[in-house]
Amino acid sequence: MLSKNQIKHIRSLHQKKFRNELGLFIAEGPKLTEELLQSGYRVKEVYLLADALPDFQKNYATNKPEYFEVSRKDLERISTLKTPNDVLAVVEIPAIKPDYSKIFEQAILILDDIQDPGNLGTIIRSADWFGIKTILCSKNTVEAFNPKVVQATMGSICRVDVFYLDLALFFERAPTSYPFYGTLLEGQSIYQFDFEKACAIIIGNESRGISREVQNFVKEKIKILPYQRDDKETAESLNAAVAASLVMAEYRRQQSKKT
């Protein structure tokens, strides 16, 4: 059984404030825990139901963190999910910084104030799928170690680096040859557009799009065209995670054709 203090400690990680203070986050479910254990992340503690124990012991003998068998009731107390998923891991937030000597040699994603945790998680998952390993976020973007983000990444948080920084400062230190593409209403169709191999794709906030300040640094405006019917209205915009995924897919399609 978990002590009151243990429960309090883990529950504090439901809040951003304590995640930052303690440098820890929560990940749930056997699959995600498995992926984190095999990745470079440092899993500090694992709390799991008796049923989940044999699998855990069989598969992680070599990489075993401290673990505690807990009752279903206790798991419900510490879980961030409505229906807890057998295993909860407490994991260290990695202390990594962008490598400015390499960042401009690759394709990266830049998020300008994405607010919805599900959207950020889905974007990280799609970035992983399309081989984009670095995401830079404005300081007002939702936190990548928010439990809802972590769960929505479906493990991709292990393979994509997410950094938070002052975007304007970042743009200013970028080489002038490095292209920043921004998704904007007046842009040209991504299908008529030629993506450079090393480039940054900027995705704006769910309701406001890319901020004025960041727009100043956009070198090429790109857009996903809606299907036009004269007689009918159409959607005004796409979901931000969908838009980001469509642009990354098209970037990757073009690069695959070139090689």
Add this chain to the structure above:
Amino acid sequence: MLSKNQIKHIRSLHQKKFRNELGLFIAEGPKLTEELLQSGYRVKEVYLLADALPDFQKNYATNKPEYFEVSRKDLERISTLKTPNDVLAVVEIPAIKPDYSKIFEQAILILDDIQDPGNLGTIIRSADWFGIKTILCSKNTVEAFNPKVVQATMGSICRVDVFYLDLALFFERAPTSYPFYGTLLEGQSIYQFDFEKACAIIIGNESRGISREVQNFVKEKIKILPYQRDDKETAESLNAAVAASLVMAEYRRQQSKKT
């Protein structure tokens, strides 16, 4: 001020059971209410804050439903949102059926047990964007008039028809010439694939994919390829709404090139 009975009535619509029984659903926010009022939907009642009243009276003089000014407290009581958005509409669920004389002349989307309301809402929004007007859902797919779905459509629920039916029966009555494309792991890349103009795109459940039963009716298997890196693992799958959107985008891109 709303009576206890009014509040109880509206709150009952938070539940699927009562939505079905009463044939009503809830939509929130001035923008969504505006779109519903301009669409073919029948808006029965509108509940709104005093602040939202002038705009509402100015813009909907000709199409005005019964409306009630409510306090912020009452709006919180009847809202499905954590932060209510000024206006709440009670709307009739339309009594429409698929038109089998026309359905096989167009591109449609088929959803096999999509469970997440946010995913369904996002799929409806993307379908609207890419000009796909009809979505057929298996009976176990999450309900389109679930408040979370309605909100995630961002108004596209007004322009896309969503039907629930026994998919096996539907497949059996389809003409043999009508192609069903299914997103499956062993499929061919959507970018190497030639979509017919009239076709159905089938998207499976978030964790199980397309069910065995539905797979029997898939004529061509398609797939969104991940970026392959030899040295690294990659995401196992894409979010279902992202996958659906990528396939619809590619369908639309191909059709636009042909015209």
